[in-house]
Amino acid sequence: MDGLDIQIVALIVAAAAFLVVLELVRRRRLVERYALLLLLAGAGLLVLAVWRDLLEIIADGIGVEDPVNAIFILAFAVVAGLLLHFSVANSRLSDETKILAQEVARLDRELRTLRGGTADGNGAQPADEGAETLAELREGPAASAREAASERPPSSPEAPTE
């Protein structure tokens, strides 16, 4: 009955993983997008735990003699795939952060110039001036580092005035 024990353990682990992911989403620590990815991986694990013959079929299919090795190969492939995905997401994020910081720096400089100070040494405060001043600037040279290739074209039709 060793096999059954392992099956039960696998079930419990998968269920626990599910609950942890859902709880993280509930606490808003994890965005749904990534939660779905992890839940999908968890579901795969669950299927393999319940349907043991599937593992044998897969092992046969990829020409691995021992089903245990097959599961290691599979798990490794999935983890490697996830890692790659997160690395790509991470690269995009750091790129976006850089662009943001550059935009803030530009706005800060333009703001200080507008305020009539000499652009250098006029207080080292970063732009913490609030929306009004940013709004003054938004008509200015909008030399965005990278235009958002928005699928929804920017436009702002206005409500009728009363």
Add this chain to the structure above:
Amino acid sequence: VLRHPFNLGIGGAVQSGYKYALAHDYDVAVQVDGDGQHKPEYLETMLDELHTRGVADMVTGSRFLEDPGYKVPLGRRLGNMIFGAVTSAIVRQRITDPTSGMRMTNRRGIELFARDYPHDYPEVEAILMLHAHRLRLHEVPVRMNARGFGRSSIDYPRSAFYMAKVLLAIFVGLFRRRPTPLDAPRSEAEESAVAPGAASAGAKGS
């Protein structure tokens, strides 16, 4: 037009509009698609419902109360029916078009959405957020155009993700006691974080 330095996704872009509206003390904010799907002539009616009659905190233009005005693709119709059934059950009010992006909110709605707005496909969750904060919803029938130009962001593989994501968000949302941390201290920084960006949310005070 608010310009973002990179694509924030629809949720982030729309929220920029609401943050801007809040920072500039707007009484009413309108959300319309930038692709010509929504006809501006309905805005007057919506404003009427919102302000003059005061029957709701958010008025949505619904395609499915009457003739939608264009041929809604079958998949779209089906997804809408599923979300409609789920949201209607949760908010205990018939919601015919939970995915409609044509919306008008008053000050309370602006305050809520400026504080918190869902990510990827926000429309359905936004309705549930309003309900959780006891804001009232109302739908008015509108006709829409088939999209004027551009392609939908929701192609076939993404529609599966769309369904899964929104259903997951709805499900998890049911277990949140307070869906939005509204009591969090209002930080000045947060409110003035109105960055330049492109929002499909046009807003106008009245």
